[in-house]
Amino acid sequence: MTTKRSLRWSHLTPDSVEQWAELTNLLAMADRTEEYYEAEDLAEELEESGFTPETDSWAVWDGELMVGYGQLRVAHNLDDEGRVRCQLGGGVHPDWRGRGIGRELVRRQEERGRELAAERHSGTPYYFRAGGELEGSDARRLLTHMGYAVVRYFNELARPLPGDPVTVPEPGELEGVELVTPTSEHEGGVREAHNAAFVDHWGSTPQSEATWHDYWTGRPPRRQLSTLAIGDDGAVLAYVLVSQWVPRQAYVDLVGTVREARGRGLAAACLSRSIRLAAESGQYDVIELGVDSDSPTGATRLYERLGFRLDRVMAAMMKEPVVNESVAEEPSAQG
Structure with missing residues (x-):
C-alpha cells in the first residue's frame, strides 16, 4: 500500500x-x-x-x-x-x-x-x-x-557500578533459605513464583508456559547475574532476574517475593547478590530497574536503600x- x-x-x-x-x-x-x-x-x-x-x-x-x-x-x-x-x-x-x-x-x-x-x-x-x-x-x-x-x-531507577559495597547474606545466614544462580531446571518454579508474587500488582497478567519460555530462553536474560531464594522444600520464595539490552548496562527485569515469604528481606538479599555479581564481573557500569510508583510492596524504598536513584518517570x-x-x-x- x-x-x-x-x-x-x-x-x-x-x-x-x-x-x-x-x-x-x-x-x-x-x-x-x-x-x-x-x-x-x-x-x-x-x-x-x-x-x-x-x-x-x-x-x-x-x-x-x-x-x-x-x-x-x-x-x-x-x-x-x-x-x-x-x-x-x-x-x-x-x-x-x-x-x-x-x-x-x-x-x-x-x-x-x-x-x-x-x-x-x-x-x-x-x-x-x-x-x-x-x-x-x-x-x-x-x-x-x-x-x-x-x-x-x-x-526508572539507576545505580552506578561498582558503587558503594552491598551486604550479601552469608550461606546459612538466612534460615531455611539458600541464594542460588538460576539454571534451566528452575524455569517452571520461577514462573509459578512470579505469577504468585504479582497476583496483587496492578495490570498484572499470569505468564503462560509459552510466553515465559520465550522470555527465559531469549538473548537478553543474564542468568549469571540473577538470583533465586530457594526454601528447604525447593520452592522459589523470591527472585531477581537480570538482563542486558545494551553494552555495559545490566537491567533488572523482575523482582518478586511470594506472599508467604514477604517481610523476611529475601528480595533485598537477592538484589544485593545480583548487584555484587554485576559489579564483580567488571562488564557493567550501571544497573537499572523500573518499579510501579504505587507498588503495594513499597519496593521503591528498598531500592533506594541499595543505592538506586530516580533517573526518569514514565507513564502508562x-x-x-x-x-x-x-x-x-x-x-x-x-x-
Whole structure:
C-alpha cells in the first residue's frame, strides 16, 4: 500500500530488523526513554508466542527508511480484574511526526486488538494500554488526543557500578533459605513464583508456559547475574532476574517475593547478590530497574536503600475497557 505521501505500509519481518533497530534506537535518544534494542533482540520478538507479525505489526517506509512501526500484543490470560489487555507499541521518526502516521498506527492496532481480543476471550471486557513516555512527550500528546489517559507512573531507577559495597547474606545466614544462580531446571518454579508474587500488582497478567519460555530462553536474560531464594522444600520464595539490552548496562527485569515469604528481606538479599555479581564481573557500569510508583510492596524504598536513584518517570496510558462484541463483519485494516 502506498499513500499520497509516497509512504509504503508493510509489516515487520526478519529482513527489516536492522532498520527497525535503527529507528527504535533513534526514538530512544530523541524521546529520552533510554529504551535501546539490538537487532538480534528484536528478531526474537517476531517469534514470540501468540504474536503474528503479518497481522499484529506494521512498518511504514519512505523508500528504504523505516519511519514508523507498530507492534500489538494481546494477552492470552486475563489481568487481575478479569479483563483482556491489548498492549500497543511503536513510534514515528521525529522528522515524520505531525503527518498522521502515529494516529493511523494507533487506529490499526486498536482495530486488530478488538478483533484478537474477541477471538481469544469472547464477551470479556478489554482495554488498550500504551506507554505514555515522559511528561510532555509527543507520544503522550498523541495518545491523549486519541482518548487515552495516564493511569499509572513507573519510576526508572539507576545505580552506578561498582558503587558503594552491598551486604550479601552469608550461606546459612538466612534460615531455611539458600541464594542460588538460576539454571534451566528452575524455569517452571520461577514462573509459578512470579505469577504468585504479582497476583496483587496492578495490570498484572499470569505468564503462560509459552510466553515465559520465550522470555527465559531469549538473548537478553543474564542468568549469571540473577538470583533465586530457594526454601528447604525447593520452592522459589523470591527472585531477581537480570538482563542486558545494551553494552555495559545490566537491567533488572523482575523482582518478586511470594506472599508467604514477604517481610523476611529475601528480595533485598537477592538484589544485593545480583548487584555484587554485576559489579564483580567488571562488564557493567550501571544497573537499572523500573518499579510501579504505587507498588503495594513499597519496593521503591528498598531500592533506594541499595543505592538506586530516580533517573526518569514514565507513564502508562489506557483507554477504559469496553465489552467485546462480534467483529466478524468489520473491515480489515492491514498495511
